[in-house]
Amino acid sequence: MRLGKFAVNALLNRGCTRSTVLHTWKRQYARKAAAAAAAGGLALQTQKKKLPVETDPVKLTTLCCGSNILREGSDVPLGPDSDYPDWLWELRIDRGVKLEDLDPSTAEYWEFLHHQALIHQNKLRSKAPKPELRINEKDKLKKLRAILFRALAGYHYDPGVPVGKALQDRKRNKLEFL
Numbered sequence: 001m002r003l004g005k006f007a008v009n010a011l012l013n014r015g016c017t018r019s020t021v022l023h024t025w026k027r028q029y030a031r032k033a034a035a036a037a038a039a040g041g042l043a044l045q046t047q048k049k050k051l052p053v054e055t056d057p058v059k060l061t062t063l064c065c066g067s068n069i070l071r072e073g074s075d076v077p078l079g080p081d082s083d084y085p086d087w088l089w090e091l092r093i094d095r096g097v098k099l100e101d102l103d104p105s106t107a108e109y110w111e112f113l114h115h116q117a118l119i120h121q122n123k124l125r126s127k128a129p130k131p132e133l134r135i136n137e138k139d140k141l142k143k144l145r146a147i148l149f150r151a152l153a154g155y156h157y158d159p160g161v162p163v164g165k166a167l168q169d170r171k172r173n174k175l176e177f178l
Contacts (some may be wrong), residue, residue: 054065063075102109
């Protein structure tokens with residue numbers, strides 16, 4: 001777009017500076033990604049840091065590796081098994097129990113069964129065919145609005161019933177939202 005001489009003079013007479021007038025018709029394109037990165041913009045990809053992992057089996061069996069958060073010092077040494085409570089050794093660390101392993105007379109069984117049923121229903125719902133929405137469905141929406149108005153019109157106004165009776169019916173049926 002190129003501004004004519006008269007348009008530029010009109011803008012200048014209104015108090016605009018010459019740089020703003022020229023800036024209005026100057027084309028500006030987005031910078032390319034390589035140029036933006038070279039100019040000191042945001043890095044395109046952040047490099048992931050690899051944390052060191054202890055692989056020495058002696059340290060893994062005698063120390064609680066990673067427990068020391070200070071810069072100096074060492075990790076906390078592990079004590080004998082008798083120092084720890086019994087429930088610690090009975091914790092389940094596997095994937096979980098199966099339904100067949102639970103007793104049907106316990107609440108845990110029925111909670112687990114309910115949870116599995118919910119998961120199954122959600123899977124079925126996600127795979128169910130969804131209604132197709134078309135781009136131009138304004139006519140259908142207008143018809144639905146008209147039907148809705150006709151359905152609610154009986155509560156608002158009925159020519160065969162006196163006005164006072166309609167109000168009494170509304171109060172009796174507790175249709176205060178209309």
